[in-house]
Amino acid sequence: MTTAMRSKAAPRTGVDWFLTFLRVLLTGLVLFGLLAFLWQQIDPGNPLASAINPDANRLSWDAFQGLVISGLSQGAMYGLIALGYSMVYGVLGFINFAHGEVFMVGAMTGMITSNKLFEAGVWEDNFLLAILIAVLVSVLCSTVTAVVTERIAYRPLRGSPRLIPLITSIGVSFFIQNTSAVLLGPGAKSYPRLPDWLRDDIGIGPFDIEGKKLLVLVVAGASMGALWYLVERTKTGKAMRAVAEDKEIASLMGIDVDRTIVTTFAVGGAMAGVAGILWGILFGSVTEFTGFLPGIKAFSAAVVGGIGNLGGAMAGGLTLGSSESLAPQLVLEPLGVTGHTQLKDAVAFLVLIFVLLVKPTGLFGERLSSEDRA
Amino acid sequence: MSVNMNTDEAVVLASARGAFDQDWRKVANWGLICAFALIFVSLTDMPDKLDKRVIVEPLLSMGYLSLIWIPIALGNLVTREVVLEGMTQHKKGVRELVAGLSVGAIGGAGLALLIWLLDTRDLSDPLVNWNDALLEVLSFGEGVGYGAIFWILASAGLGLAGGALHVLPTTANRLLFAISLTIVLAASLESALDDISEGFRLEWLFEALFEKKGGLSVQGAIILAVFAIAWVLVLGGQAKRGRAAVTARRELSPTKVNTVGLAIIAVAAVVLPMFLGRLTNDLFTNVGLFLLLALGLNIVVGLAGILDLGYVAFFAVGGYTAAIMTSPTSPGLSPELPWWVAIFVVVFMAIVAGLFIGAPVIRMRGDYLAIVTLGFGEIIRLTVRSDWASGFTGGAQGILSIPGADIVGVATVKGTDPQQVLYLVIGFVAIAIYVSWRLENSRIGRAWMAVREDESVAEAMGINTVNSKLQAFVVGAILASFSGAIFAAKVGSVFESSFKILVSIVILVIVIVGGMGRIAGVAAGALVLVGILGGPNQPGLLAEFSEFKLLIYGALLIWMMLKRPEGLIPNVRRSRELHQEEFLQDAWLKAQANDDDDEAASGEVAPA
Structure with a gap:
């Protein structure tokens, strides 16, 4: 990045010193928190741990693995949503803020379909068939939402200053968001009860994973694999990569740029649809605001992994999910922060800020088109 | 491509095309859009919920208005052409009418289908508004067949009317627009007008215009229509000439202000609150609070081009600082300072917060910055709510019993007296307007605009981009914190739920709809949006709209960005920048046309 190079060459200003201070402070706090955590793991009564946090308490292995697994399954969903952000950013160079809502549409339509199937008795008789239908419906609806949005709101703005499509x-x-509130009524709506085998723990090696979390991880992995195949091994994927690299030259090579952009939105929407139904399975309910925070966190995940980088998006999602689930217990509580679980969402944003301060290109590097690198 | 409709510029008019010489695909598309829009609006339940809000008793309610504007607008848009300077333009005629009629008819058919489905199917499980009340409103209680046929015919007629706007002369168009705007505006302002007329002892006028149970009376509507016609015909020309003169003067010396207009506004600001009732005072106070926020965001987004989505953070800093400093019951720290002392602490805290949030984000790319500031906004709200900070902020319980604002030796403003709070707000808005205006035309303001347009070039010109962006951030933060401090004194308590991200977005909508970078635009945006539709938690004049206002905000934001990114009252320089390509294209076309003429002329001369 040119900004990074410039800050090396130019004399350090007050802002630079402040940023360095912030970097050191944040890193120090995280390390200190982890150290304090280790102290209290060794012996909660030891004077160092109890000096920092009077209520120091040992974290049991069961609780720890529970946190890791729920963090990873939530992170897998963030990763699936982040793919949409990352692909659109790669191709068009702007943050599609509405992508979180596409995810919400998936969760909502999934809720409607599965409740209808539950009423028809399919949900209980043949759960796999029911969930397959629900996935198909919500993927279809999310894809349509994403494509229609592109057509109405973003295509006319191609080539305008970057903040305009963002706004x-x-x-x-x-x-x-408000369409959902007005048409379907505001408030939380629940999914039908899951079958027992998804609610029980399944033992894999040293881990006991709740069935639904395992399902989420498996489905997310499979979708990621399918996407990887699409982008890296098919002609459509090649066209997408070409358009991401340089739209003009891609169109000179005979690629239909508009169509490729629509495909990008559609694929991103489909991934968000899958994530939506997984959200429904994991948490059992959905509101019109479901898309907002996960959407922003998924964007953070895309940045953390390096925007435009698909593997990075997934890795960023897993990083963000597990750090937001672990950090309150591992860092905040040992530091003596009371009510640390209330700050779970704040942790996700702090991770974003931390990554942008320390490594603005993300953990795995950005892949952006030549225009955006400038 | 500038849309030069209704201008006096010479355009070559080709003869009208035949009535059925249509682009039928386009007509069908617009018709389907019309049908979709009508069904969508019906399913949001606007026709039913807004039916109680009468515009003209007994002819029209807001509920039906939410439907009838759609065929008119789409029937007009279907044949709207982008007119390029120097290009041939076809004469408008029957073709436009046929297109409008068809679009309206297709839309009406869609609505008829919905009425039939409402009668025969039950989809009330996912769609909460799928009920008999909606069917009743759509079919006027006269049965499905009546409703279906009525809407097909009515929608076709409205589409025809929309198409007819192309054919009618410009003056008639302007008159119709003025009449409908006056009537709808008067009906929207009903409760405010009621309140104001009481203050000025003009109840007789109000009673002449409005029915007792709400809505304009027929005679009132006619009076207003006559007034609108008179306004357009008599004063319209003069007003236009006057505005042109003002614009011309502003082009020559941008720092000059319209002293007469300013004096009128100043006098109105001092005198008007005395005559206003409780309701309007409260309303104007809300408008003023949001105007203060919007003026601050205008500096950050409009002038310096930094898209700050976490702007509400500074509002929260102002509100909570004022609350902690003045409230006797604030937990932890409770110095019980008088408000005018607390305001200095508020400013200090705003500067600290502005620098603290600004410094890390200032180097980031514009879109990363947007998300990170949004993150900061949420972090501040979540921290304020958490148990960890509740020792100072009261957590979810908030801080209560904040005394009003007292200004040493001048006045004590009780939060419960809307008139006094309004004066306080007006005072701060005046400061904010003065500061914005002076800054805009100063060295700093020019630096901000340079940074907004091109950071690298600005840096090459010797501007310290980091510092000037930080300055914008801090000035914006101070203005927002003022708003927060007054808000705390007015409401008497602060809760974290008043400082959600939603507030940031609403302020952004105000700035963008009004006109980024232009003080008058921002003021108009705040007045129209907060005054009529209402703020995020504050009711506006159209209280019935509270369920739909956020939906409308969203739609408005998309619409403005697509069609008029410079806003209702644009900043001249900014709109020129946004439409630069179109200006260049027009100039190019003009030059081409001139070249052609020259060639034709020389061609004629040569053989002779």
Whole structure:
């Protein structure tokens, strides 16, 4: 990045010193928190641990693995949503703020379909068939939402200053959110009860994983594999990569740029749809605001992994999910922060800020088109 | 491509095309859009819920208005052409009418289908508004067949009317627009007008215009229509000339202000609150609080081009600092300072917060910055709510019993007296407007605009981009914190739920709809959006809209970005920048046309 190079060459200003201070402070706090955690793991009564946190308490292995697994399964969902952000950013160079709402549409339509199937008795008789239908419906609806949004709101803005599509997408996000509230009624709506085998623990090696979390991890992995195949091994994927690299030259090579962009939105929407139904299975309920925070966190995941980088998006999602689930217990509690679980969402944003301060290109490097690198 | 409709510029008019010489695919597409829009609006339950809000008793309610504007607008848009300077333009005629009629008819058919489905199917499980009340409103209680046929015919007629707007002369268009705007505006402002007319002892006028149970009376509507016609015909020309003169003067010397207009506004600001009732005072106070926020965001987004989505953080800093400093019951720290002392602490805290949030984000790319500031906004709200900080902020219980604002030796403003709070707000808004205006035309303001347009070039010109962006951030933070401090004094308590991200977005909508980078635009945006539709937690004049206002905000934001990114009252320089390509294209086309003329002329001369 040029900014990074410039800051090396130019004399350090007050802002630079402040940023360095912040970097050191944040890193120090995290390390200190982890150290304090280790102290209290060794002996909660030891004077160092209890000096920092009077209520120091040992974290049991069961609780720890529970946190890791719920962090990973939530992170897998963030990763699936992040793919959409990352692909659109790679191709069009703007943050599609409304992508979180596409995910919410998936969760909502999944809720409607599965409740209908539950009423028809399919959900209980043949759960796999029912969930397959629900996945198909919600993927279809999310894809349609993403494509229609692109057509109405983003295509006319191609080539305008970068903040304009971003502001438009905020409007789209707001609109979809409130459309759901007005059409389907505000408030939480629940999914039907899951079958027992998804609610029981399944033992894999040293881990006991709740069935639904395992399902989420497996489905997310499979979708990721399918996406990887699409992008890296098919002609459509090649076209997408070419458009991401340089739109003009891609169109000179005979690639239909508009169509490729639509495909990108569609694929991102489909991934968000899968994530939506997984959210429903994992948490059992959905509201019109379901898309907002996970959407922003998924964007953070895309940045953490390096935007435009698909593997990075998934890895970023897993990193973000597990750190937001572990950090309150591992860092905040040993530091003596009371009510640390309330700060779970704040941790996710702090991770984003931390990564952007320390390594703005993300953990795995950005893959952006030549125009955006400047 | 500038849309030069209704201008006096010479355009070559080709003869009208035949009535059925249509682009039928386009007509069908627009018709389907019309049908979709009508069904969507019906399913949001606007026709039913807004039916109680009458515009003209007994002819029209807001509920039906939410439907009828759709065929008119789409029937008009279907044949709207982008007119390029120097290009041939076809004469408008029957073709436009046929297109409008068809679009309206297709839309009406869609609505008829919905009425039939409402009667025969039950989809109330996912769609909460799928009920008999909606069917009743759509079919006027006269049965499905009546409703279906009525809407097909009515929608076709409205589409025809929309198409007819192309054919009618410009003056008639302007008159119709003025009449409908006056009537809808008057009906929207009903409760405010009621309140104001009481203050000025003009109840007789109000009673002449409005029915007792709400809505304009027919005679009132006619009076207003006549007034609108008179306004357009008599004063319209003069007003236009006056505005042109003002614009011309501003082009020459941008720092000059319209002193007469300013004086009128100043006098109104001092005198008007005395005559206003409780309701309007409260309303204007809300408008003023959001105007203060919007003026601050205008500096950050409009002038410096930094998209700050966590702007609400500074509002929260102001509100909570004022609350902690003044409230006797604030947990932890409770110095019980008087408000005018607390305001200095508020400013200090705003500067600290502005620097603290600004410094890490200032080097980031514009879109990363947007998300990170949004993250900061959430972090501040979550921290304030958490048990960890509840020793100072009261957590979810908030801080209560904040005394009003007292200004030493001048006045004590009780939060419960809307008139006094309004004066306080007006005072701070005046400061904010003065500061914005002076900054905009100063060296700093020019530096901000340079940074907004091109950071690298600005840096090459010797501007310290980091410092000037930070300055914008801090100035914006101070203005927002003022708003927060007044808000705390007015409400008497602060809770974290008043500082959600939603507030940031609503402020952004105000700035963008009004006109980024232009003080008058921002003021108009705040007045129209917060005053009429209402703020995120504050009711506006159209209280019935509270369920739909966020939906409308979202739609408005998309619409403005697509069609008029410079806002309702644009900043001249900014709109020129946004439409630069179109200006260049027009100039190019003009030059081409001139070249052609020259060639034709020389061609004629040569053989002779």
